[in-house]
Amino acid sequence: MYQTKPQRLIIGKGQISGYISIFLSILALASILCFIFPEKLTTPEFREIYTAQSMQILIKAVIILSFGFALLSLLLSKKIQLAAIGAGIAGIAILLGVLKVQGSAVQKSSWYFGLDWMLLDLLLMTVIFIPVELFFPKNKNQTKFHEEWRTDLVYFVISHLFIQFFGIITQKPAVVFFGWIGLDKVHIWIQQLPFFAALLIAFFTTDFFQYWAHRIFHNHVYLWRFHSVHHSTQHMDWLAGSRTHFIDIFFTRAITFIPLYVLGFSPAVFNTYIIFIAIHAVLIHANTRINFGFLKYIITTPQYHHWHHCEDPKYYGKNFAALFPFIDMMFGTYYLPEKVWPEGTGVHESQYPKGFVKQTVYPFTKSPFDDNLKMEERSSR
Structure with a gap:
């Protein structure tokens, strides 16, 4: 099991502002690369949502903030290390032409990274959830x-960069099995x-399909090998949901994509849903x-979802729904005590290796279950 080794940052010492400066400058530098190589580093679907001009303004603001936090770090800590790194990376971004980058037509490419x-999702999630976890933490000692x-x-990072790959392989089953039906009238x-009516239908149908895909991964011993990687985290936080094995991603998203494909929601509904x-x-x-x-x-x-991740075997097989608790109520898997939270999260039966590569390989070689664990306990998941 993982052993927690707190590395707490103290407010007022310049460390927090220094790390913020480095984080923002890296985002800015990577964003400039998106402008330089748009065919290979940007997603066609999302290029239609944002404009080059809006991104230029955002990048400039991020660079200015990066320099500001670097200066604050220097003033508070009286040390140059963190401030110099943040300001240095921001300076490289400027040298690459942030103030002169112009939007232009992007040629189609057969492959691309997202x-x-x-970058947009990482910036949005950190702005929202790091303050939420700082000021309203469930586990104050984490x-x-x-x-x-x-x-x-x-x-x-991997799940976002390979958005094209995951998008293609998860859409393919729906196209193969339902593409021949002729769905134009349904789409219209x-x-x-x-x-809002279409959005509600999108939420309910996808959550219903996701519920059963999720439950199958818990009930099938071999599939649980892959889904258990997601459950292996012992530190629930805003990044923990990203820990998902690619086999899990393929199967669950493929099933969830079926109603999106069959019903053919408008781009506005689809983008809002995403x-x-x-x-x-x-x-x-x-x-x-x-x-x-x-x-x-x-x-x-x-x-609700922390109870789904509870490491105590007594509570396995609860709260499969991603959005609507009433779906769990319908099928007898609902569990939500009033103000009680699980004491811990993780997989009770196994110790997982550290690192993305080792965790990716692990389910192909080992089962998270002890040999002595009874079959009925396994199937109760």
Whole structure:
């Protein structure tokens, strides 16, 4: 099991502002690379949402903030190391032409990395969830720099950079099995619905399909090998949800994509769905006690999903729904004690290796179950 080694940053010592400066300058530098190599580093679907001009303004603001935090770090700490790194990387971004980058037509490419999507999502999630976890933590003793955060960050980066690959392989089953039916009339009917009605249908149908895909991964011993990687984290936070094996991603997203393909939602509904799900998935894994009052019975919350990750075998097989608790109620898998949280998270039966590569290989070679664990206990997941 992982051993927590707190590396706490003290407010007012210049460390926090120094790390913020480095983080922002790296984002700016990577964003400049997106402008220089747009065909290979940006996602066609997302290029239609944002404009080159808006991104230029955002990059300039990020660079200015990076220099500001570098200066603050220097003034507070009286040490130059962190401030110099942040300012140096920001300076390289400027030298690459941030102030002169112009938007232009982007040629089509047969392959690309989703660097733009990764940077925008990383910036958005850190701006939202790091303050939430700092000011409203569930586990006050959990440091941001616990032993698992680097591994989870790699998962986050990989899943975003390979957005084209995961998009193609997860859409393929739906196209193969339903593409021959002729769905144009269904698509027209769905797209004529009021926006919020169509969005609600998208949420419910995808969550229903996701529920059963999720439950299958828990109930099937061999598939659990792969899904258990996601459950192996012992430090629930905003990055923990990114820890997902690629086999798990393929199967679950492929099943979830079926209603999106069959019903053919409008781009506005689809994009709203993607953005909401991305934020909500991070929220329910976050280290925060925010519980939304009575709304916790309508939509899943961190408390609800933390119980799904509980390491105590007594609570295995609970709370499979990603969005709507009533789906768990329908099928007898609902569990939400009033104000009680699980004492710990993780996989009780096994010790997982550290690092993305080792965790990717692990399910192909070993089962997380002890040889002495009874079959009925396994199937109860």
